[in-house]
Amino acid sequence: MIPMSVSAKNIRNIAIVGHSGEGKTTLCEAILFNGGAIERMGRVDAGTTVSDFDDQEIARKMSVSLSASYTTWKDVKINLLDCPGFYDFEGEVNEAMRACGAAIVVMGANGTLTVGAEKAINQCLRAKKPLIIFINGMDKDNADYYGTVRALQEKYKNKIAPIQIPMMEGSKMTGNVNALTEKAYRFTNTGPEEISVPDMYRRDFEEMRLSLTEAAAENDDVLLEKYFEDGQLSREDIIHGIRKGIYNINVIPVMAGSALQNKGVINLMNEIVKYLPEAAERAEVPATDLEKDSVIGITCDEDAPFAAQVFKTAVDPFVGKLNYLRVCRGVLKTGMTVLNPNTNTEERINTIYLVCGKKQVPVSELRAGDIGAVNKLQNTGTCDTLCDVSAPVRFDPIPFPHPVLYMAVYAKVRGTEDKVFSGLARLAEEDRSFVVVKDHDTGETLAGGQGEVHLDVINKKLKAKFGAEADFRTPAIAYKETIRKVANAEGKYKKQTGGHGQYGHCKIRFEPCERDFEFAEEVVGGTVPKQYIPAVEKGLVECLPHGVLAGYPVIRLKAVLYDGSYHDVDSSEAAFKAAAELAFKEGLKNASPVLLEPLSRLRIAVPEQFVGDVMGDLNKRRGRILGMDTQDDMQIITAEAPKGELLTYATALRSMTQGRGRFSETFARYEQAPESVLQAVQQAKA
Ligand SMILES: Nc1nc2c(ncn2[C@@H]2O[C@H](COP(=O)(O)OP(=O)(O)O)[C@@H](O)[C@H]2O)c(=O)[nH]1
Ligand SMILES: [Mg+2]
Incomplete structure (x- = not known):
């Protein structure tokens, strides 16, 4: 049915985007069926669609990855890129945006502009992809076409150009009037049947035609002249102007139907072929x-x-x-x-x-x-x-969202670590919004993704594709320890066992400092002989990874060896090393040791109406607001907060902002942790 190879003039590359669960996959199914690519329409609920073929998609009844399909309509090959709508899979949408020439945004007839629809429309505008909005679910009892159009117009003003009036019998859509073709279509079992515009829709039809005429004139100077002169435009002129408007993304046509019942889909396919750009005329x-x-x-x-x-x-x-x-x-x-x-x-x-x-x-x-x-x-x-x-x-590379949620990876079965990590590395090649990184401070390997669902999908893929099982756990926080006061300490290591004994003795002053670790000596008169001084330093360095408070690495510490004593026969490097360790333990305890926690710097972008909630929440997370800024229609909050309070911030921000907020997190510095954190950490270690 598909000729072996098609030229660009006869190709439309269409991404299907929008909020989760609004019917994108079902619409693809209907398009494929109408075009003859499949013999019957599969159902998302039954796991029988072309697009949602992955085991996880079938189990979850939702798309988790971009899937491609194609069919022909009126001698044109339509390549479909069905995108997941769920937030966690935004990377897949970016991939589709790069490959497509235009998009269909599918949205429910709920009378509102959902976050997913808004995001999808914005993405098309940013990527300069012409689009058609398909208001789906018109078979549902509470379907509200006009309310949905109004919600769109509120946000996108006169770009929104409804070209259809749904014909309703009670709450059921039985056909539509198309203001561009100036025809009405009644749905039948074999597709839409052309009829003349019924009288009861005349007025709406004339109104819609008028606004399309104006939109056409605004998109073409010659047509604008003509419209001023004659006060009207021919059907061909309107179509030309609208087409240009779509191409330049000044006009977003709105259509309606029911993907599930395959109503209005053929009309949509006609418009895709007629109005959306050929692969050849796509911008450079x-x-x-x-x-x-x-x-x-x-x-x-x-x-x-x-x-x-x-x-x-x-x-x-x-x-x-x-x-x-x-x-x-x-x-x-x-x-x-x-x-x-x-x-x-x-x-x-x-x-x-x-x-x-x-x-x-x-x-x-x-x-x-x-x-x-x-x-x-x-x-x-x-x-x-x-x-x-x-x-x-x-x-140019395709932009991908940075990971916002990290989990620590552990192999379920000991000895299968290699299989787990190599599998995850392969999955990261497949999915560029997923990363595997090593946290050198904690030694854990972290899986970073877009949210809990995303990481769960990755974990299940790991098992299904590579036969490896992993536990994803809350990552450890890389706490550190330091001291706040100066303290002197003495370490004496002395052992008398039969003949040869062990003797090492040193006095060390511990001080806070800027650098992670500094060692100095002020020994006078050889009380600690030169050859044993490196052993003292070595002993201290070996103690650094395990502080005296909760066993975390010690930083910002200076140690000055200033005195000691030795024994001609019994002293050795090992003995001085052991003495230094004793001094370390005692000294740090007396130097007012404190726990340090990592602070993150946050850049949070949210719509104005959520700023209050987000700030309040940051407060609860012991955050500090550093500044506020406005960028486009978003408020940008910069703040600092302890990393330990932000482990699931991605999920929290999403639910606080109905999915509209975004954030990025970078390491800022270490700061003293409050007593409550120290206690919690000590308890966890006990
Ligand atoms: N009543 C009704 N249900 C629909 C329609 N389109 C899709 N659905 C159902 O809505 C659910 C989500 O559809 P799906 O195609 O997976 O949405 P997607 O997440 O946008 O791909 C499924 O249960 C579909 O059967 C429609 O036009 N009318
Ligand atoms: Mg889907």
Whole structure:
């Protein structure tokens, strides 16, 4: 059904984005069914959809990763990139945004603008991707099309251009009036049937047409002139103006339907083909020309040297590692050797696939503008460019969200650590919003991701794909200890066992200092002979990792050896080392030891209305506000708070701000911990 290779003019690359659970995956299913790619529509609840094929997606009944599929409609190949809507999987949306030429934002007919819809629309605007909003769930009893449109208009003003009026019988949508085609469509079992606009919708229709006329005029100077002169525009003129408006993202058409009942989906497909940009007319993609070392714009030209960007990497149980890519120019053919300028290696292209959910269809070539996948590349991952060896270019990396939640990783079964950590490393290659890092202070290995669900998905994937089981635990905090006062201490190590004895004796002054550790000696008259002084220092250094309060590393300590004594026969390096250890234990206890806790510097971005809650919450976490700033429509709070109070801040901030807040956290410094923390830490160690 799909011709082996399609030219960019006949391709639309569409990302399906929006809030979780609003019907994106179901809409994909309906589109694939209408286009003939599948014989019947699967259901998310039954785990039978094309997009949600992963075991975890079936179990959770929600998308957790970006999945690709395609179908044809009116001789046009529609490539669909179904995105997860849940916050934790934002990285997947970024990948789709790089590969698509336009987007459909799916939102429920709830009369409100959900966070997910708002985020998705903003993402399209930022990435300059034309979009259509599909108001879904019109079959539901409380469906409120106009309320939802109003909520959109409140935020996005006159960019929002409803082009449809749903025809309702009671609470059920039975068809729609399209103000662009100037026709009405009644839903039947075999698809929408064209009828003339019913009288009862005439007035709404005329109103909608008028506002579309105005929107069209605003997007084209010639049309604006015409509109002033004649006071009206022809249908062709309106369509032209709207199309231009969509292309420039000044116009966001709004449509409605029910994905589940496959109503209004064919209308949507018609508009996708007619109004959303062809892969060929998509804006130039910026890249670095590696020969000239300059930034160039890559146009979708089939005759130019090949260049593509990998936007997703997945491990498939049957074909191995799959690199999903979008060909930006030229043609990718099997057997070709291409350059990966990111890893500076050449890769041979074995098999090229078109991907439809979990199914891969081998093809011999992929032309500019199309999306597909290749397997068995050794040195290629997400973001990498693949290009013609003789015309090296490199695309910009795809932005990924930084991890906001870290958990410590422990192998469930002793001895399987290697399997756990190598599996996690592989998963981090697949998912660039996930990282594995070593905390050198605590010695723990941390898994960092976007939230609890994300890390849980990673953990389950680890088991399913690599057969390794891990426990994700709350990470340890790297407390430290120091002293606040000067104290003198004496250490005497003396042992008389039969013949040869042991004797070491030193007097040490302990002082607070700036540096982590400093050693000095002020011994007069050789009371501690020169050859034993390094042993004293060594003894102290070996004590540093274990402070006297709660066994945490000691920092900001100066030790001055100022006196001692020795024995001609019994003294040894070992004896002086042991003496130094005794002095350390005694000295620190008397030098007013304190526990230090790491402080983080936070940069929190939240909408105005949540500032009060966020500040109050920071207070409870012993935080200090350092400043406030405004950026676009967000308030930026900078603050400091103890790291130990922020372990699940990602989750807390999300629930405080309905998912609208974001934050970043960096290490600031160590500061004295209050008594309550010390007690808790000592109890935990006991
Ligand atoms: N009534 C109704 N339910 C829908 C519609 N579209 C999707 N659903 C249901 O809503 C749930 C979430 O749908 P899904 O496609 O997974 O949403 P996604 O998270 O946006 O991909 C599933 O139970 C669907 O069956 C619709 O148009 N009407
Ligand atoms: Mg989904």
